[in-house]
Amino acid sequence: MEVIYLREAEIELQESVAFYEEKALGLGADFLDEIYTTVQLIKRMPEASPLINSYARRALLNRFEYGIVYRTYNNQIIVLAVMHLKRKPNYWINRK
Numbered sequence: 001m002e003v004i005y006l007r008e009a010e011i012e013l014q015e016s017v018a019f020y021e022e023k024a025l026g027l028g029a030d031f032l033d034e035i036y037t038t039v040q041l042i043k044r045m046p047e048a049s050p051l052i053n054s055y056a057r058r059a060l061l062n063r064f065e066y067g068i069v070y071r072t073y074n075n076q077i078i079v080l081a082v083m084h085l086k087r088k089p090n091y092w093i094n095r096k
Contacts, residue, residue: 001043001072005079006095009069012082016066034061035082038068046072055096056080071096 005013013035021028038059042049049057049070058067069081069092081092 001046001075001077003039003043003077003079006081008092008095009079009081016082016084020064031064031066034063035066035068038062039077039079042068042070042077046070046077053093060085 013032017028017032019028020031038061042059046057049059052058052069056069056071058069060067065085067081067083067085068079069083070077070079072078080095083089083092
């Protein structure tokens with residue numbers, strides 16, 4: 001399956017990487033590695049993550065308090081948000 005990031009999700013990802021890299025050298029890369037690992041799991045089993053509404057699922061990262069919100073459509077995985085789990089839980093709800 002092809003993975004497509006909405007522009008907003010791509011920006012969130014970039015900002016999160018920069019935030020962690022600023023906290024400690026290499027931490028941004030660790031965050032990006034965990035995103036990659038989680039996306040690979042989603043690609044293998046796209047239906048495994050729980051639905052959080054009628055169309056979107058959320059896969060949790062292990063080391064960081066983040067989730068990848070995504071939906072599947074036409075053999076694609078569309079990443080709607082790379083969200084911090086403790087901030088504004090439904091800010092992404094209008095993204096499709």
